[in-house]
Amino acid sequence: MTYKILIVDDDPDLCKLLSLKLESTLFEIRVASNGLEGLQVSYEYQPDLIILDVMMPKMDGFETCKRLRELSNVPIILLTAKSEEKDVLQGFNSGADDYLRKPFSRNELSARIMTVLSRKYVQDSHSGYYNDGNLSIDLNQQVVYKQGVRIHLTKIEFRLLANLLSHQGTIVSHAALLRGVWGSGYKEAKSLLSLYIRYLRQKIEDDPSNPVYIRTEWGIGYWFTPMAPANKYSLPLSHQKVKFRDSIQNFNGE
Numbered sequence: 204m205t206y207k208i209l210i211v212d213d214d215p216d217l218c219k220l221l222s223l224k225l226e227s228t229l230f231e232i233r234v235a236s237n238g239l240e241g242l243q244v245s246y247e248y249q250p251d252l253i254i255l256d257v258m259m260p261k262m263d264g265f266e267t268c269k270r271l272r273e274l275s276n277v278p279i280i281l282l283t284a285k286s287e288e289k290d291v292l293q294g295f296n297s298g299a300d301d302y303l304r305k306p307f308s309r310n311e312l313s314a315r316i317m318t319v320l321s322r323k324y325v326q327d328s329h330s331g332y333y334n335d336g337n338l339s340i341d342l343n344q345q346v347v348y349k350q351g352v353r354i355h356l357t358k359i360e361f362r363l364l365a366n367l368l369s370h371q372g373t374i375v376s377h378a379a380l381l382r383g384v385w386g387s388g389y390k391e392a393k394s395l396l397s398l399y400i401r402y403l404r405q406k407i408e409d410d411p412s413n414p415v416y417i418r419t420e421w422g423i424g425y426w427f428t429p430m431a432p433a434n435k436y437s438l439p440l441s442h443q444k445v446k447f448r449d450s451i452q453n454f455n456g457e
Contacts (some may be wrong), residue, residue: 208322209248210234211241211267212282213258221254224309227423230316238262242270250277252316257283259292265297272298278319282307333368335430338407338416340368348408359384363396367417376424400425414456 208230212218215236222232233248234242237259245253251270257264268279280301281294296300300319303312331342339348342365347354356364366383367375381389381396388397400419404411418426 205229205231206251206316207231207233207248208316209241209245209250209253211236211238211244211253211264212257213237213259214256217256221312225313225316238264238267238270242274245277246274252278252280254280254282254312254316255299257281257285257290259456264294268294268297268299280315280319295375301361309368329415331427332368333371337430340364341402342368347407350440354406356403356406357401364407364427371427371429374424375418380424418441 206229208225210221210232212217212221212234213236218234218236222234226232233244233250235244239262240254241253255271256265257270259267260271264281264283268281271277271279279298280303281297281299282303283290283294284304284305291302300432301315303315315401324416337350339425341347345361347356347364362384363380366380377393377396378390381392384399385392385395400417401411404414404417407416408414416428418428420426
């Protein structure tokens with residue numbers, strides 16, 4: 204999977220250097236030269252993470268960060284030469300996920316990026332939402348999408364998926380799944396569980412015979428394997444458009 208990174212900085216040399224350091228099969232890079240352009244590109248590009256410089260003319264990184272937070276919960280790493288505690292606190296209070304002081308190495312920046320992406324993914328999954336760009340699951344709304352197309356699950360199938368997702372990365376025993384999905388009277392009905400696991404794989408897996416999401420631990424149970432950090436844009440695009448328009452108008456009117 205390739206992660207889309209947006210760099211917002213008014214220093215073209217630094218942007219070029221960061222792009223060269225980061226661009227790879229793992230990261231796809233887009234650049235914006237100031238805060239206002241950063242808002243525009245963020246809305247259009249829908250990045251997985253934003254690297255945002257603090258010291259910029261017109262709209263500094265703190266203000267840009269606040270306005271980005273009105274659009275989405277995209278992970279944001281602030282870059283700055285400032286190291287005083289008050290500056291760090293201001294960055295976090297603006298909504299940043301991390302704060303990286305200059306100068307820094309490529310390895311440090313890459314490590315920070317992956318840490319923030321992983322942390323955001325865990326937060327989203329605990330909130331009942333999963334999205335890896337291929338499979339999207341909203342436990343609260345009880346909807347599942349695969350490659351943007353809604354998948355119809357029966358109530359039993361959805362309860363089974365919800366049980367697995369709520370314990371993702373952890374093996375859930377046959378008995379626990381049967382009890383959680385069908386009730387205590389079905390704790391020995393392993394063949395029923397196996398049947399519905401097959402139904403579920405046929406709907407959400409690309410290759411049900413070689414599943415990547417719903418794994419089997421033979422003789423014990425099943426577990427859901429998360430594939431990648433979730434898409435972080437929590438607002439529908441129509442709402443993002445209104446927020447973006449209001450943010451630009453408010454800034455221009457100041």
